[in-house]
Amino acid sequence: DLIHPNVQVxxxxxxxxGKKNILHCYVDGFHPPEIKITFQKNGVLxxxxxxxxxxxxxxxxFELLAYIPIVPDGKSNYSCIVVHSSITAPKNVTWGECFAP
Known part of the structure; x- marks a missing residue:
């Protein structure tokens, strides 16, 4: 059976x-195990x-964590794109920069 992945960024x-950080894309609850996870910054792979x-x-x-180093600048858009056989189109989850006060 095909089970859709849940995606959290x-x-x-x-x-x-301006401070280094790590952006996570956590994907879980999917089957079969073959999955592709990529990131984009401002639409560029x-x-x-x-x-x-x-x-x-x-x-x-299954579950899998993908991650990239980032330096938030207040204007860049990051997305995690998940390709899995259970979904007809790639799942694109955008991360919005939320700055600490």
Whole structure:
């Protein structure tokens, strides 16, 4: 059976303009395990994306964390794009920079 992935995009640390951070794209609850996760910055593909090991869950679904280093500048748009056989079009989840006061 095909099970749709859930996608969450969030920063590792609270966002501070000009301070290095890590942007996570956490994808879980999907089956089969073949999945492609990419990032874009302002619509341009980011080449170097790190991922954790694919993890098998007790409910027979999978989870995977992809991440990239970022330096928030207050004007860039980041997106996580997920391609999986259970969805007809890539799932594009945009991350909005939220700055700490």
């Amino acid at each position: 969030y920063s590792y640390n609270p966002v501070v303009k 980011i080449e170097k994306v790190e991922t954790t090991e694919l993890t098998f869950r007790l409910d027979w679904t």
